Amino acid sequence: MARKFFVGGNWKCNGTIDDVKKIVTMLNESEVPSEDIVEVVVSPPFVFLPLVKALLRSDFAIAAQNCWVRRGGAFTGEISAEMLVNLGIPWVILGHSERRSLLGESNDITHWTNIVLAYEPVWAIGTGKVATPAQAQEVHVGLRKWLSEYVSSEVASSTRIIYGGSVNAANCKELAAQPDVDGFLVGGASLKPEFVDIIKSAAVKSSD
Numbered sequence: 001m002a003r004k005f006f007v008g009g010n011w012k013c014n015g016t017i018d019d020v021k022k023i024v025t026m027l028n029e030s031e032v033p034s035e036d037i038v039e040v041v042v043s044p045p046f047v048f049l050p051l052v053k054a055l056l057r058s059d060f061a062i063a064a065q066n067c068w069v070r071r072g073g074a075f076t077g078e079i080s081a082e083m084l085v086n087l088g089i090p091w092v093i094l095g096h097s098e099r100r101s102l103l104g105e106s107n108d109i110t111h112w113t114n115i116v117l118a119y120e121p122v123w124a125i126g127t128g129k130v131a132t133p134a135q136a137q138e139v140h141v142g143l144r145k146w147l148s149e150y151v152s153s154e155v156a157s158s159t160r161i162i163y164g165g166s167v168n169a170a171n172c173k174e175l176a177a178q179p180d181v182d183g184f185l186v187g188g189a190s191l192k193p194e195f196v197d198i199i200k201s202a203a204v205k206s207s208d
């Protein structure tokens with residue numbers, strides 16, 4: 001089965017209510033390939049999730065930027081996966097390198113169902129230095145091989161592996177054209193109108 005192109009916008013710790021409204025209006029008014037071609041997921045900071053949920057067009061989904069690994073309880077400041085589901089938030093970013101380096105998080109994946117794997121070279125995050133298409137393809141192939149060896153061949157062929165790190169309107173098409181690049185996790189550019197151009201790079205796959 002073909003892997004559907006996936007574009008995630010990680011807003012990180014940015015924005016005000018006014019900024020959020022502007023970004024959502026820009027997204028709502030954008031013309032992008034249909035849901036059959038590309039899955040778009042934006043990830044605002046926790047406090048803006050209900051606002052984005054109320055305003056965002058229904059063909060775009062929303063992700064939280066983290067969640068607590070256990071059920072609810074006496075865990076001050078944490079937000080459980082159940083709470084996200086209750087709010088209608090179907091996705092969550094887990095294990096981002098910024099959380100690993102700044103907050104000491106580590107790998108804790110127990111199953112692969114519904115996982116989209118993001119390769120983000122730390123030297124490319126927020127630096128303007130993007131991996132070359134060949135570099136991204138090489139690492140994605142390596143990750144798929146790892147999945148095949150350590151998980152299963154089904155998981156290896158069906159899991160979407162997306163690239164993140166200084167993706168922008170100028171470099172997305174060439175990256176998207178790589179056979180094992182199944183989409184993007186976008187930081188800085190997801191706060192700007194060029195995010196729509198990045199979503200549109202999905203067309204590269206459908207014209208294969």
Ligand SMILES: O=C(CO)COP(=O)(O)O
Nearest residue numbers: 010125126165166187188
């Ligand atoms: O970390 C990233 C997305 O999660 C990438 O950030 P930039 O696109 O700003 O480099």
